[in-house]
Amino acid sequence: MTPTTTTTTKTMKALVFFGAKDIRIEDRPFPQIQEPTDAIVKITAACLCGSDLHPYRGSTSPKPGYIMGHESISEVVSVGSAVKTVKPGDEVIAVFTTQCGHCFYCDRGLSSKCDQSVVFGTSALDGFQAEYARVPLADATLKLKPEGIPDLKLVLMCDIFPTAFFGVKNLLNKFEPEQRTDLVELQMGCGPVGLLAIIIAKALGVKTVFAVDYVTERLKLAEKFGAIPINLKTEDVDAVLKKATDGxxxxxxxxxxGSKDALDTAFKVVRYGGVINSIGYQHSDLPFTGLDCYLKNIILQFGRCPAASLFDESLEVFKKVQGLLDGFVDLELPLSSAVEGYELFDKQGARKLIFRPHDLTEPVHHEHK
Amino acid sequence: MTPTTTTTTKTMKALVFFGAKDIRIEDRPFPQIQEPTDAIVKITAACLCGSDLHPYRGSTSPKPGYIMGHESISEVVSVGSAVKTVKPGDEVIAVFTTQCGHCFYCDRGLSSKCDQSVVFGTSALDGFQAEYARVPLADATLKLKPEGIPDLKLVLMCDIFPTAFFGVKNLLNKFEPEQRTDLVELQMGCGPVGLLAIIIAKALGVKTVFAVDYVTERLKLAEKFGAIPINLKTEDVDAVLKKATDGxxxxxxxxxxGSKDALDTAFKVVRYGGVINSIGYQHSDLPFTGLDCYLKNIILQFGRCPAASLFDESLEVFKKVQGLLDGFVDLELPLSSAVEGYELFDKQGARKLIFRPHDLTEPVHHEHK
Incomplete structure (x- = not known):
């Protein structure tokens, strides 16, 4: 099935990256099937993720001109001839990267390292903050929308819930099963991924989770989800943890x-033979030496979540904890307000927000229950 | 039971560290019970380990005056009042560190990080290259000599066999069980620990082990034990491995x-999502950044082997592979020839050698069968 001739001349609205603090709603050509494995989707909800702020803030400088965003729920409009698992009319959720689904890495649960893995909403591939989008390798990238989960929660499954799950799972599996429930875990950071990681750690049975941040509002939610909050501004992280663990x-x-400072604190406080799992985007040198590592008998893990590989496994946990996620996405905006949405998100005026490219004209606020 | 008055006035022969390339056989006081948890042992065999070469070569500079060596088989002469598991007359093997046996770390298989863990043959604790030695925390440090294993092989259980086992076990347990047998493993270094690690990896079912060194004799043994040798001097490690693994x-x-260069090669060649387990004594900075780690989805593990914790588990594997270890220790010397022994070992004139402080007057050579 290919788009009709009329669609090739259509345009659509999209949020385009031009440079730091320079993003604009523009008219863009309606996306086309380019490969037989492509699908074209109509975006129902496109999320704004913390990592969209890297280019927005100028901390990375990608080649401009691309459509932003890598989290979406959508409806399939058309599919290439090789697409087998979705068809026009299907409601779907996309994971934040493409992948082939059948290579060495995809077979081993590491879809984020598939040769064909590209992140949506980067200079390499237009993203979802638009009315429509092209989804390459649709069979491995689009998942049929599971029953009974409202979009406002389901968008978390595109990236940040599987990412948080990836972190907690890989932290836990470094310990013998009989040691896992008694673990004392420290979490550096209580943004959206961090809060979900607390929820997941508690759901997987971790007894004690300490959560570090400097934003009071985040720490309140961390506590609500079962963590013991530590405020970086007013407390000595090392002292609090030493007191709680016999030194x-x-x-x-x-x-x-994903900051060097956070990794430095992590290394300094973790016990001998402990584990540090870094799911943040580490982009500096490392704040410890080989001798430090030897003396600490440390285990370290880094890297990007393979959301496609982990989708089903993390969805099972998601279903169990979704009752906690009312109001986690706290703001819905029309796509036409996307620039204002970025400004607000940048100043932490919203925890997690989505754009509705169709059928929404006014902001809708949600409160955490 | 305490030593008799006569022993307190006795002296014994011991190899003492004075500085780089300055070690001497000296008369030392006969060791005494100092704590109720101590034992005094008569050394049957004391091994020379690669790490003894660090101070000998001047790559570390410990405070001089201590008796060297941390690998021994011995006979218990006397024990303090609190010692329960060994008695005078018992033939025993000592692991290379002391440990209490019942703290948080000892309980979790990490005896090398016990608060009371001290390495024998350092400025902190006299070692075993002597006629007699004091063994603190004897209950957790001395193991009754297992039946049916000759001393010439059993000495490997003091340190290097458990250390090699620690490395291989921790490498394998980072992979899902169903992936372990198909693994392609690279081993950097084919000294005594490296050769044992090859034997262990093959015994635990690893299909393909590549082994890197620049010493032809070592590479021949690596091949004999089932590894595919790569000579650093004549081959391109990365190219060989890429060819064997579809790139x-x-x-x-x-x-x-334990060198930065070896770790650098390890990081460069390992696949995405791969594992590096460093059991060498890393003492430099790290040859990779946080961004490198993120992009590689790497898992890293470092640190000293908890030989006491792993003794029983590694002994089970040792019993299965001991048939391969005839001639692994290739030289026995009287303790009076210890200075010459160090010189020879330093020049790789012997693979693994032991000193016999009693009942040996001439060198005995062994060939690998």
């Missing part, structure tokens, strides 16, 4: 911030 | 050398 430090640290 | 690189790397 040893936590067994494992989940680092979700 | 990906090995799944895991065991780094037994």
């Amino acid at each position: 040893r430090g936590p067994d494992g640290v989940l680092e979700v911030v | 990906r690189g090995p799944d895991g790397v065991l780094e037994v050398v």
Whole structure:
């Protein structure tokens, strides 16, 4: 099935990256099937993710001109001839990367390292903050929308819930099964990924989770989800943890911030033989030496979540905890307000927000229940 | 039971560290019970380990005056009042560190990080290259000599066999069980620990082990034990591995050398999502950044082997592979020839050698069968 001739001349609205603090709603050509494995989707909801702020803030400088966003729920409009698992009319959720689904890495649960893995909403591939989008490798990238989960929650499954699950799972599986429930975990960072990681850690039975941040509102939610909050501004992280662990430090640290400072704190406080799992985008040198690592008997893990590989497994946990996620997405905006949405998100005026490219004209606020 | 008055005035022969390339056989006081948890042992065999060469070569500079060596088989002469598991007359093997046996770390299989863990043959604790030695925390440090294993093989259980086992076990347990047998492993270094690690990896079912070194004799043994040798001097490690793995690189790397160069090679060649386990004594900065780690989805593990914790588990594997270890220790010397022994070992004139402080007057050579 290919788009009709009329669609090739249509345009659509899209949020385009031009440079730091320079993003614009523009008219763009309606996306076309380019490969037999492509699908074209009509965006129902496109999320704004913390990592969209890297180019927005100028901390990365990608080649401009691309459509932003890598989290979406959508409806399939047309599919290429080789697409087998979705058809026009299907409601779907896209994971934040493309992948082939059948290579060495895809077979081993590491879809984020598939040769054909590209992140949506980058200079390499237009994203979802638009009315429509092209989805390459649709069979492995689009998942049929599961029953009974409202879009406002389901969007978390595009990236940040599987990412948080990836972090917690890989932290836990470094310990013998009989040690897992008694673990003292430290989490560096309580943004959206961090809060979900607390929910997941508790759901997977971790007894004690300490959560570090400097934003009071985030720490309140961390506590609500079962963590013991530590405010970086007013408390001595190391002292609090030493007191709680007979002077040893936590067994494992989940680092979700992606900063060298957070990794430095993680390394300093973790106990001998402990585990640091960094799911943040680490982009500096490392704040410890080989000798430090040897002396600490440390285990370290880094890297990008393979959301396609982990989708089904993390969805099972998602279904169990979704009752906690009312109001997690706290703002819906029409796509026409996307520029204002970025400004607000940048200033932490919203925790997690989505754009509705169709059928929404006014902002809708949600409160955490 | 305490030593008799006569023993307190006795002296014994011991190899003492004075500085780089300055070690001497000296008369030392006969060791005494100092704590109720101590034992005094008569050394039957004391091994020379690669790490003894660090101070000998001047690459570390410990405070001089201590008796060297941390690998021994011995007979218990006397024990303090609190010692329960060994008695005078017992033939025993000592692991290379002391440990309490019942703290948080000892309970979790990490005896090398026990608060009371001290390495024998350092400025902190006299070692075993002597006629007699004091063994603190004897209950957790001395193991009754298992039946049916000759001393010439059993000495490997003091340190290097458990250390090699620690490395291989921790490399394998980072992979899902169903992936373990198909692994392509790279091993950096084919000294004694490296050769044992090859034997262990093959015994645990690893299909393909590549082994890197630049010493032809070592590479020949590596091949004999089932590895595919790569000569650093004449071959391109990365190219060989890429060719064998469809361009990906090995799944895991065991780094037994403890050099920054070896770790650098390990990181460069390992595949995405791969594992590097470094059991070498890393003492430099790290040859990769946080961004490198993120992009590689790497898992890293470092640190000293908890030989006491792993003794029983590694002994089970040892019993299965001991048939391969005839001639692994290739030289026995009287303790009076210890200075010459160090010189020879330093020049790789012997693979693994032991000193016999009693009942040996001439060197005995063994050939690998």
